Amino acid sequence: NLMWIIIYFLLLTLTYSLKFNIMASSGDTKNIPGYFIRANFEDVGMVYYDTTNKTFKPIHDWARRLKRDDPEHWKTISEDGIHYEQIFRVETEGFKQHSNQSGGVDIIQQNWGCEWDEETEMTDGFLKYGSNGEDFLTFDPETDTWIAANPQAEITKKDWDGDAARNLLWKNLLTKSCPSWLKKYFFFTNRLLEKRDRPSVSLLQKSSSSPVSCFATGFYPNKAVLFWRKDGDDLHDNVEEGQILPNPDGTFQKSADLDLSSVRLEDWGKYECVFQLDGLKDDIITKLDQSGIRTNKKKTFAPFYISDFIPRQEKESKATSSASVSSKLSYSLLNTI
Secondary structure (H helix, E strand, O other): OHHHHHHHHHHOOOEEEEEEEEEEEEEOOOOOOOEEEEEEEOOEEEEEEEOOOOOOEEOOHHHHHHHHHOHHHHHHHHHHHHHHHHHHHHHOHHHHHOOOOOOOEEEEEEEEEEEEEOOOOOEEEEEEEEEOOEEEEEEEOOOOEEEEOOHHHHHHHHHHHOOHHHHHHHHHHHHHHHHHHHHHHHHHHHHHHOOOOOOEEEEEEOOOOOOEEEEEEEEOOOOEEEEEEEOOEEOOOOEEEOOOEEOOOOOEEEEEEEOOOOOOHHHHHHEEEEEEEOOOOOOEEEEOOHHHEEEOOOOOOOOOOHHHHOOHHHHHHHHHHOOOOOOOOOOOHHHHO
């Protein structure tokens, strides 16, 4: 019903994020990149770098445009990311000395970034380190101190708590530089995407006995609702809602499948698909009409494959590294790919 939709949108706060995931490995790392970085804007890959390619690669169209339109900014973040490898390895050398890991492969991970609430202008930064699949240290920018995740991290915590220069650098990065970049990317993508046509909504069906999929694509930002309703009331039964997924061009897609196996053909006119997008004045309403359904009986409908827009080296990293890093580490770089 309408109240449920209103509540849903109230919960969709206009919060945007910029995240950097970094990993360095040592030991028997034949099948693992020695060092790599992935930057995500709004949880969608922006750039990727590893020691095999030795260049920052834009993942999406808008990032390629950013590289072309603002080469100085691109050069700065690229050079900083490449030069940080040596710093990262030196500062985390003590992790291995204080861990229980012996021999094999050592993997050190770092996840940092920031979030920005467009409505309140509030920002929040975060920085975490992991060692061999385990949480290790977390930085608290409010107190300029470090939180040890286990006894092995206590020695490093004490050392870093006393390093005022390091803590000030990170605090400025998390509270000033990162939010500034985030807003830059937000306004840059908005300028590009505002020029696009309104989102497309289609009805798709693999075969006459398959569910009808309401498929919305080409929308931005990813604050959207897609649902089915009957006689004006929203449906939950016999509806399978898909996740919001990224498109290669920086926009998003979403689907909602309706099972019509128990619905008579003459009742189809009672059903409609509704798409609501933050910033879009009017809902896009698509009536369930057999003549308007696109069918694909020869192959399974799959508008985009997420793996199609992950760089080749990145796919290999995921395949070869997953066995080495515990899924227990919630912010693991490998789990974000």
